[in-house]
Amino acid sequence: MLQELALRFETASVTYAEAHAVERDADWFLMKLMEEAGEVVQAANRLSGRSRRKGLDESELRRCLADETADLLGHVLLLAHHHRLDLQAAIMRKWRFAPEEPTPALPPADR
Template sequence: MILDLIAQFERASANYAAANGVERDADWFLLKLVEETGELAQVVNRVSGRSRSKGMGEAELHRLLEDETADLLGHVLLFARHHGVALDDAIERKWRFRPDS
């Protein structure tokens, strides 16, 4: 399951990069991960009232929270793939369960 998910994110990312002339080198994978973490933090600040909502209602803010969480997950998986991280093994060691294959 996790390998299929990684492959789907990889295809989407590669297509986006090709369509927009983006070079996905080693730095890019880390920088995108940091960028998406920052975007998620911004939304969390808005949702929690620590930052202005910019006129967005609760539903819109929740949708942004979902979207940015999905972006961060995707970039974590892309980072892991790029660096040859065996996520199944790491999850089993750190979280004490094996993701469904």
């Protein structure tokens, strides 16, 4: 599951890099991950009221946070793919579940 998703992000990233003459070296993968983490923080701060909302309503702010979180996830998977990391095995070791197994119903997240 994660490997398939990583390959889809890899394809999109290569296409973007070729179109914009971006060199995807080892440093780039880490710097992009940090850039996207900062954008998640910025979006979360706007949603929580810790930063200017720039005229966006709550649904727009939530969409921004979702978009930035998707970017962060993509760059986590790109970094792992670049370094040939087995994230499924790491999740089993660290979180003690198999990512491909069905997920039990979760309680609603605190807001």
